[in-house]
Amino acid sequence: MIKLLLPALLLVAIVLAGICLDAPAPRAEFTFVTRGEVSTLDPVQMSWLQDFRCAGLLYEGLTRLDTSTPDLRVAPGVASAWTVSPDGREYTFTLDAAAYWSNGEPVRAGDFVYAWRRVILPDAGGDYAKLLSCIRGVDAFVAWRAQAVRAFAADPARRGSAAAAESLWTETLEQFDRLVGLEAPDDRTLRVILTRPTPYFLDLTSFGALYPVFPSLVQAYESVDAQSGVQRTDPGWLKPGVLVGNGPFVLAAWRFMREMRFEPNPHYRDAGGVTLDSVACLSIRDGNAQVLAFRTGAVDWTTDVMPAYRGEVFAAKREFRTAHALDVERLTAAGAGEIDIDRALPRDPRAHAHAFPAFGTYFYNFNARPRLADGTPNPFAIPAVRRAFARTIDRRGVCEGILRAGETPAATLIPPRSIVGYASPTGLDPDPALAREELREAGYPEGRGFPMVEILVNAEGDHALIAQSIARDWERTLGVRTRVLRKETRAFREDVKSGRFMISRASWFGDYADPTTFLEINRTGDGNNDRGYSSPAFDALLDAAAQERDPESRMILLARAERLLIEDDAALAPIYQYVQQYLFDPHRLEGISTHPHSWQDVGRFRVRLNEATSEHRVP
């Protein structure tokens, strides 16, 4: 019998060991959950919003976006001042003497040169390597480096030799200094020379991918791969206790996929602007569990409302607002913002759901290539056909019948009113009669002779439902036959990338406050131009805008480009504008920005702990 009990005793020992060795940390003053896992804290490798939000706690760029201003103005960051040359091509930044790394070292101009070189070099694997191609010589340097690495790998005499790989690396650094218009004449001055005036450059310098890193730390983890000549960086420098940053917080602990814990950085330049004494970013993957965690008080801010019942969550919010319609009207008239209105109304859990416009659009790609992947002629190569299809989409039906969480029908690719000084074109209005007319003129009266229309979507979320709804619009109005193809996400992306589709779902989020962040992906041959759209007129408008010195005229040129893209050519059909879907108690949390840019300065959030003092009235 003792022998029989042994397996059970063994299991008990394992469980006890597992529990005793693994105690959770106490709750942080402010906790939040994000949509997905933070994939990296290396600024160069970042790609996801949650990465950038956490990185904003740890690093600070030359400039920062001030979330306390409604239009998200550019404010000084590490750079306390800057001058721009009259031709708009040369920026000279003066670094704040009070800017220190979390290890007490001063932030130097050379640190930015080093960090930006990592962004520009293909070796670090950044998705944003193209972001700095506005700097003089960057394209030439990247081309030289790609060619040099290819030549190295193809040369049997050098491949595999550590000495040869090192010498290639030394040569690369020399080429960089020779070609690229980026220099640090002294520790507090950074000079950047651009190929063309770039009106949004100060917005770019606030962007997460351009945060500085502490060079001597990262260098200790770098090595050159003797086989390929490519430089490798071991991720060990990103561990808590090792990572050195210059932001308001330091990384106190990171238990991967469990919790990231941040504590104030005593060396931070603007420590007075920070009130939180600890921040935790929890990992909760299941959308339902995220909502439950918020409702039980374990979490203060949920950055995305993901469960299938989110429509009901936002319907309850609308109900709450309707119940206080008079107050809402009065407050709106007095100029109160969305969050201020919630704060002025009586406390109610229904008021914890918030939907603000986001800097992203959901749309359908039309394949514009003359032939489809199977070699048959592609009817969507004809702009009139694309216009007819784009005019027939019931976008309101998609937003109100399927999504139901505050999304708004989109007529344009660039979310309207998201960029100061940019007046969006009107887009194509839904017009079934005109759509049928255009289809007839294109040679398909009543949809006769039109091949089976295939809509390619990835098998996640609501994409297939939306596709079915739109397919029904097309069948009823245009008389075409349709089919929805669902594919697993990776396979879907491969098909889209190589043009194996007729119509495919797509989305795009802007990175910086300028129309080009949306328009450049439609340039002929751009790496993200999945549509295969190629219009010399469109490209020429983008080029003209790039050369235009007058900001107003430049915006007009860009608006003309967008009109050409979505009205005349209908290269893509906008469907809805994304919204930021948050859960937070407006009586407890302060500092959330409602700006469409979706940037949140988590380090400057404030939490009101005392219930009694948290009543906040708008006059």
Place this chain on the structure above:
Amino acid sequence: MLGLIARRLAQLPLILTAVFLATLALAWAVPGNPLERGERRPPPEVEAAMRAQYRLDSFWAFAGSYADSASGLRALRLGRGEGPTRRPVFDFGPSLQYRDQRVNDILADFLPVSITLGAASLLIALALGIGAGVLGALRPGGVLDAATLVLSLVGVSVPNFVIGTGLLALFALGLGWPPVGEWGRARDLLLPAFTLSLPFAAYIARLVRVGMIEALRADFIRTARAAGLPEWRVVLVYALKNALLPVVSYLGPAAAGAMTGSFVVEVVFSVPGLGQHFVNAVQNKDLFLLMGVVLVYATMLVVFNLVVDVMARWVDPRTG
């Protein structure tokens, strides 16, 4: 006994090689670019540099390089390096999806959680299963027997995510337990372990019930009763001991199943275990992570079965 252990351990490298090549070939054939992480694509120069660095251009180059470092041969040949870039002996490489993590770190962080969860669920399964099995066997065909039969049917057939989501809603909203985001206390372990234990409990209940019914009819039980032993002693000591032998054999596959197959439960309860990486690595085509998890799971399966075989022989020398 030693011969058995030596034979099984000698088979391990062969099994791992076969599992490695088969899994890698399947993962390689799946469409998708392992270097893509979102809607945005890396520029072509970046992609080329990454492919060269990770040997992603050829199946055999990748397989060779991976096997070299994962098997410890590279560390044996070249040493482990010095300073911050010092490598582990068995180096499973970087994760392509989670760029800040080495696969070794992920395994070290998440495997103990899965093992703890699996062990706790097996304990619950043993308690529930043996209890239900004994109760059922006392009066076969009686009310208790029917009740345990129905419960074990439910345990086997209702999927984990249904029971898990239900329990989560009940405890989180009803009792105000923070459902997730914390891990390490016995309380955090209870709900996921219970959910995970149900199918195993049901199977154990059936094993025990059949074994008990058979044992209670055996001659030695009649002898024991005739000798005037109290009934509880007859049932719980003499009969149960015999009924438990098949349960011990079942513990091997059950342990492997509970410790490696908890993906759904891990997601529902946000348990930071390894199961999710198994599935996510396939979806993300994160080749380094996928191969690391597969190799660890294969090793666990072989080792658990070996341990249970050894234990079964030791408990009952008649077997084997």
